[in-house]
Amino acid sequence: xxxxxxxxxxxxxxxxxxxxxxxxxxxxxxxxxxxxxxxxxxxxxxxxxxxxxxxxxxxxxxxxxxxxxxxxxxxxxxxxxxxxxxxxxxxxxxxxxxxxxxxxxxxxxxxxxxxxxxxxxxxxxxxxxxxxxxxxxxxxxxxxxxxxxxxxxxxxxxxxxxxxxxxxxxxxxxxxxxxxxxxxxxxxxxxxxxxxxxxxxxxxxxxxxxxxxxxxxxxxxxxxxxxxxxxxxxxxxxxxxxxxxxxxxxxxxxxxxxxxxxxxxxxxxxxxxxxxxxxxx
Numbered sequence: 001x002x003x004x005x006x007x008x009x010x011x012x013x014x015x016x017x018x019x020x021x022x023x024x025x026x027x028x029x030x031x032x033x034x035x036x037x038x039x040x041x042x043x044x045x046x047x048x049x050x051x052x053x054x055x056x057x058x059x060x061x062x063x064x065x066x067x068x069x070x071x072x073x074x075x076x077x078x079x080x081x082x083x084x085x086x087x088x089x090x091x092x093x094x095x096x097x098x099x100x101x102x103x104x105x106x107x108x109x110x111x112x113x114x115x116x117x118x119x120x121x122x123x124x125x126x127x128x129x130x131x132x133x134x135x136x137x138x139x140x141x142x143x144x145x146x147x148x149x150x151x152x153x154x155x156x157x158x159x160x161x162x163x164x165x166x167x168x169x170x171x172x173x174x175x176x177x178x179x180x181x182x183x184x185x186x187x188x189x190x191x192x193x194x195x196x197x198x199x200x201x202x203x204x205x206x207x208x209x210x211x212x213x214x215x216x217x218x219x220x221x222x223x224x225x226x227x228x229x230x231x232x233x234x235x236x237x238x239x240x241x242x243x244x245x246x247x248x249x250x251x252x253x254x255x256x257x258x259x260x261x262x263x264x265x266x267x268x269x270x271x272x273x274x275x276x277x278x279x280x281x
Contacts, residue, residue: 075231114150157204199220213272217275
């Protein structure tokens with residue numbers, strides 16, 4: 001199927017698919033599902049394709065700027081407004097003392113997302129505490145980072161109760177580019193190992209994909225649901241995922257909203273190893 005000059009090729013499972021193809025059980029049914037998603041949120045879909053067509057030609061910092069500008073534009077659009085209306089008003093998440101937990105053993109800094117009651121949602125408190133933790137490693141070139149999450153999953157994505165609370169799109173862009181975790185994770189990539197478990201949604205895989213090594217427990221799954229909110233990935237996913245799995249597979253995950261299993265994530269290179277696999281780091 002062709003999307004504004006961008007071709008997404010779906011082939012049957014069992015086909016020897018290339019990196020620019022996606023193997024699915026029923027290509028016709030999957031194409032119909034994607035068409036329905038395009039019809040529901042055409043602005044977000046068009047801008048997603050525009051960003052993905054450019055991302056690999058840009059350095060990571062510039063690509064993150066492009067993603068953020070596009071995401072911030074969509075925050076002011078009708079599709080996101082419609083999603084907010086459907087969601088309805090939500091209370092602001094309560095403050096907690098330790099949204100991220102740190103321990104250090106020699107040169108290893110162990111960073112744990114610590115809001116299990118919110119499935120470690122990537123809200124403002126977790127984001128700021130994570131960035132502060134990564135700053136420790138940025139300041140010391142000998143430090144290695146191990147990042148994981150407490151509770152039932154590593155991270156279930158952005159905190160939806162905070163969506164729509166930024167005062168304006170300009171402020172949203174500045175926060176995302178100046179205070180987000182994507183850029184420091186990219187800078188530290190070769191010194192970061194992320195350990196995943198449970199449903200990793202949105203930011204829960206967008207951020208780990210920057211790391212030099214990603215390890216996942218059996219049963220871990222992955223999903224990018226942003227298009228259904230009238231948005232595109234905004235935690236760095238249009239930068240990190242294409243550099244691991246290619247543009248076509250990234251586009252498929254966003255446009256379809258499909259849940260990716262661990263075996264496929266390993267085959268694609270989104271994940272480097274299962275927990276317990278004996279591979280060199």
